[in-house]
Amino acid sequence: MNVVTPFEGIGASVRRKEDFRFLQGRGAYTDDFNRQGQLHAWILRSPHAHARIKAVDTKAAAAMPGVVAVFTGADMARDNIGGLPCGWQIHNKDGSPMAEPPHPVLAIDKVRHVGDPVAVAIAATREQARDAAEAILVDYDVLPAAATMDAALKPGAAPIHDGVAGNLCYDWHIGDKAVVDAAFASAAKVVSLDLVNNRLIPNAMEPRAALGEFDRTTGDYTLTTTSQNPHVIRLLMGANVLHIPESKLRVVAPDVGGGFGSKIYHYAEEAIVTWSAGKLARPVKWTADRSESFMSDAHGRDHVSHAELALDAEGKILGLRVSTLANMGAYLSTFAPCVPTYLYATLLAGVYTTPVIYCEVKAVFTNTVPVDAYRGAGRPEATFLLERLMDVAAQETGIDRVDLRRRNFIPTDAFPYQTPVALQYDSGNYHATLDEALKTSDWAGFEARRAESAKRGKLRGIGISTYLEACGIAPSAVVGSLGARAGLYEVGTIRVHPTGSVTVLTGAHSHGQGHETTFAQLVADKLGVPTAQVDIVHGDTAKVPFGMGTYGSRSLAVGGSAMMKAMDKIIAKGKRIAAHLMEASVDDIEFDRGTFRVAGTDKTKALVDISVAAYVPHNYPIEELEPGLEETAFYDPKNFTYPGGCHIAEVEIDPETGKVSMVNFTAVDDVGRVINPMIVEGQVQGGIAQGIGQALLETCVYDASGQLLSGSMMDYTMPRADDLAPVSVATHTTLCTHNPLGVKGCGEVGAIGSPPAVINAVVDALRDYGVRTLDMPATPAKIWQIINGGRRMAAE
Amino acid sequence: MYDFAYHKPASVADAVKLLADPDAKAVSGGHTLLPALKHRLNKPSALVDLSGIAELKGIRRVGNAIVIGALTRHVEVATSAEVAASIPALAYLAGHIGDVQVRNRGTIGGSVSNNDPAADYPAAVLGLGATVHTSARKIAADDFFLGMFTTALEPNEILTAIEFPIPEKAGYAKMKNPASRYVMAGAFVSKGPMGVRVAINGAAPCVFRQADMEKALSANWSADAVAAVKQAADGLNADIHGSAEYRAHLVTVMAKRAVAAAG
């Protein structure tokens, strides 16, 4: 049998193929591409959070050395350029559609956040373009700004968009309020909690960049861009903004240095460089500097919630009632409206049997950078709310926090499990992940460690989070009914070459996830082709038939499933060819990892025999079969996938400085079948790093006038290696029941499960200070304030 | 970055001449100046690169003092046997500035001339009662640091070396800003030929001596003695990372730790 040695199939920790080029500095990122005659764009951005543009004078700028053009919003309007579209429509409680104000590519009449693009200067060098941008004179009439949701919702607040009453984008809800209210009325105990889910700035290592090209001969446009989903960008930009048919527009997303969601969206700069490349008939490149990234990449999270949990006398949850304000920023980013609704409120059952849930969400416009999905998107917000609420409920009912969770777990034999908030979970085993995490973290031995820390003058705490998330998005019909303006299937092509090597075309996009390895392992496992002979092609609309891209931990569950389907077609065709070659009936042909065999005989053909026959069809069933061995499949998932698990954080606090140190972190995640354990561990660790970042370090701060105070690495605290704890990552698998691989997804679990575990640990460490709750991030100053306040209280 | 002329003089005298142009700027390690230029916060007509001036380099013991040339990089101070033997707290301080890359490029002269309120070296210079040598004169530490990013240096005056008297004991402790990892509040304490000195950096717009702590330590050199001294919050820095009250509190904690480290 043609078994790959060493084993490279499903379950093997094959080293990441892509790392050979990345580690040698040979990755090819958007900014690495330079074209003949290329110009450079510099975007002039608004210094004000909210202002009317009275006049823009570009004359001096246009006359500067090297400058080829200066364009404003008015120039784009003259060319009938459309606004940046929103890909999801939410409906209000009363059934009316959300407010969807225009989002001009370059500002027209008004700017609405610091960093809002106002004009673009295009010159021979980047420095010349920047010099010219500085010479553009903009006459602003500064308006009162709403930097917070509170300010935006205040009666009489300045309207950010004409026709959007009260700066409210939508007022949405899910669940039957009356039923939930009744559950609360009968409760033995009601626990309530106010929470802030802090606003984050994604900070991918590679800043966004875009290179537009136009071929005067053919009229074809090419956009090379830092995107997680080039086909989606082609669709949105071509159809809505620039009005270029797909056949004339190629979008390439080459190597991309991290996205975390922030590179899903269609951004102004992509349209600006593509449009100006056409106008000037020269390539135009734009690359953000880090400061621009801070004020132009979509931010994440930013919820303010009030949550109430109703419990019976035994600690069984009777109902959950949540009211959330979600910040949209100044404009609707591509998928912003769905994050605090269908990616959030539908997750509020978590791993618990909560019978009834009501959640209302008001989405608010503010004079800040648009907010959209960021690693986890909605699920971290839901998980933080639930898992904090569970700890407070434990505290207030006197039931042990682990026990309270167990009492409410969805039983292992209850799957498929229908929640009251639309989702139907297919599989899971929350007791198993909890048990293993308790054991690995030595939960039972914690009090001894706490005492040891106390001897050194340190406060030690331990915290737990038993979480669930929904990913692998998504069934197209379902999301369509919920307001998505796109399908969320994925596409895979398997091209078996004449000599048996394989090229895979996938609509998923790798920007750090290791797809070139994981996907190759699927082929190795199923077709028996060594991973070295499997090439994964992604990120180019001219090569890949179609695709929806990578986000929502969907690449393997949806994209991998498409590949499996395509491989099934290859095998089916291969069997017919094999049957012909071996003069057997198709029904008698068996296939296993690269070998076609006539059942019960030693007659076999290798995949390469079949591919040669398919491309050199001399002896071939040409009457019934086309030559060639290439198949494409679209896979539309039947359901979301539901990873879940248990995270346990252990922290130590220096009470003199308030500094929280992570001392241990345990993750036991059920991500479904594991294809490459090493890559899963890396994904989970990365997610946990970001979760710890959210819990302890990161936060976006605007002042009252809408200036971004955390606008650089000097003030925005990215997690560093020494901020993290030793992280133990393990998996416990229950298989997804509805996709061919049984996989669930591992890209976001780390960022979803970890923040409440960390904050629960911090609150536990501070238990002697009467702390009930604590907003993220738990910075030294904040902790000191609590300890200091506590001391004062004790002294009084 | 805006355009600028570039000069690389070989002597202090030539550098001083080039700096007669009021818009010209000296550059040593460039780790403060270059980021500012890249952000276009600064538009010098010329950069006068001091790195070719041999007389600004090196660490020497002169009598009862350590003299460190302005161009000496943080890594050299951190790893100098001479410094480790005579002022280990100074080696410790240098070894904890920024990260490896910063320590491999940044210089003591650049740091002290820049007088960033959140920088490390000014605390050592003031806390040890050092003498700043310049192209024109010698300036006592007490007269050198005038305010935020402001020193007694004239525009065309070059810092050439710093002379640190060797103390009996010295210690340094700092709380880092979580984001920038510059100093949020730090204390450099010493006891020796310059008396008992406590210099506080990070907490205020400029490094300063904490007189009450010096008094307490003069009477009783112990961590407990200094722990009992409260720093007033008035005039201290406040930002998104911490209030003036928090910094005031940290000043005492860091002073206590610095004394403990000094032994």
Ligand SMILES: Cc1cc2nc3c(=O)[nH]c(=O)nc-3n(C[C@H](O)[C@H](O)[C@H](O)COP(=O)(O)OP(=O)(O)OC[C@H]3O[C@@H](n4cnc5c(N)ncnc54)[C@H](O)[C@@H]3O)c2cc1C
């Ligand atoms: C990421 C990062 C982290 C950092 N973290 C820290 C930290 O934790 N603690 C800390 O203290 N510092 C930190 N720094 C600053 C670093 O120590 C700088 O290198 C130092 O402050 C300046 O030294 P330089 O040689 O680089 O000066 P340069 O950048 O070359 O010059 C700084 C200023 O001093 C002037 N100058 C330079 N040399 C002389 C001279 N001989 N005479 C007169 N004027 C002169 C220049 O004109 C300029 O105005 C950090 C820097 C970076 C980039």
